[in-house]
Amino acid sequence: MIRIANLLTILALASATAHAQQDPVALGKKLTTNNCAVCHTFGKGEPNGQGPNLFGIVGKPLASDPSFKYSAGMKAAAAGKVWDDKLLDAWLSDTQSVAPGNAMTYFEGDEARRQKIIAYLRTLH
Ligand code: HEC
Structure with a gap:
């Protein structure tokens, strides 16, 4: 038999999970952990991986990032550009359209997922 206290705990957990699922930043963090963390770190001062x-x-x-050795393609495309939402969206859809010859072999074809990833990246300050 389920005790009332246990039932309340289950309800509280279910509501916390539902909240996390609706929050774009929390979803973005999850997507980023699953899709980018194999090559990138996100915490202040953390070491570079395969990517910066x-x-x-x-x-x-x-x-x-002076501590990362970028590809020639990446350096050639950099000139005066700054990462904003629009450029990150283009980058994550097709990195070659932003920096031909760059070395990042990953793309995210789903716009809603890209927006969540970018929403999370915006919080990293
Ligand atoms: C397979 C490894 C890999 C994965 C997965 C990956 N990246 Fe990268 N990323 C790289 C590499 C390598 C570079 C550097 C590219 C170069 O120098 O040509 C890079 C560069 C970048 C840059 C440019 C950084 C700068 O200093 O200008 C951004 C932004 C970026 N990645 C975001 C992401 C995000 C967000 C994800 C997940 C959605 C992701 N990457 C997934 C390998 C990866």
Whole structure:
């Protein structure tokens, strides 16, 4: 038999989960952990992986982390550009359209998922 206290705990957990599912930033964090963390870190001062650390990426100039060795394609495309929502959306849809010859072998074809990922990246400051 389920005790009332247990039932209340179950209800509280269910409501917390439902809330997390609706929050774009929480969903973006989950998508980012699942899809990007194999190559990128997101915390301040964390080491680079196969790709550069992405803390503070929104508002930062392209290819500007001095501790990361960017590809020639990435450096050539950087000139004066800054990562904003629009450029990140283009990058995540098709990195080659932003920086031909770059070395990131990943794309996200679903616009809603890209928006959630970008919403999470915006919080990393
Ligand atoms: C298979 C590894 C891999 C995955 C997965 C990956 N990336 Fe990357 N990413 C890279 C590499 C490598 C670079 C550097 C590219 C270069 O120098 O040509 C990069 C560069 C970037 C940059 C440019 C950084 C800068 O300093 O200008 C952003 C932004 C970025 N990735 C975001 C993401 C996001 C968000 C995801 C997940 C949705 C993701 N990446 C998934 C490997 C990856």
